Amino acid sequence: KAGVTQTPRYLIKTRGQQVTLSCSPISGHRSVSWYQQTPGQGLQFLFEYFSETQRNKGNFPGRFSGRQFSNSRSEMNVSTLELGDSALYLCASSPGGAAKNIQYFGAGTRLSVL
């Protein structure tokens, strides 16, 4: 079974631009979560999608948004980029059910904002 795939692996943007990151979950997983990882704040929860609906949201500004498609693939968008948005963005998928808290992570997208 293929793992969680995130594209692109690396991105360089400038302040004010917007960016879209993509995540393909493990086949059969319907839950997709997004996390931001920085050296100062560690891993922080952004949001979770299940069956195309946002089921939970972290404490991030509205510039961070996401969506999930009918095939469970998910995208995350950040608008009006700020220098502080530079981070590793991680996507994780979960099988749900009894294993709902077990998450499988992709390798991440490294975003640099200049």
Added chain:
Amino acid sequence: TQLLEQSPQFLSIQEGENLTVYCNSSSVFSSLQWYRQEPGEGPVLLVTVVTGGEVKKLKRLTFQFGDARKDSSLHITAAQPGDTGLYLCAGAANYGGATNKLIFGTGTLLAVQP
């Protein structure tokens, strides 16, 4: 706000030594996971503990969940250079709920010197 504090933050040891990493919180979690993350990659799940007092062993790694489900420890026996990485604990934040939000610990960076 639910927080997970890990200690120590950094650990540099020689091959063959033993070590223990701690993960503490004032909150109760329904389950707790331990992950290891290597540079440029996403976290990889090592173990999930769900019952207070539970002890799980994975080769040279021993994981324990506190009786009150607020803390956990990871003990590595005879550490090897391949154990090098960032160790993260993560608690499931929605007890009994359907969502998959994980609260991650602050991380312990382990370096095992040959």
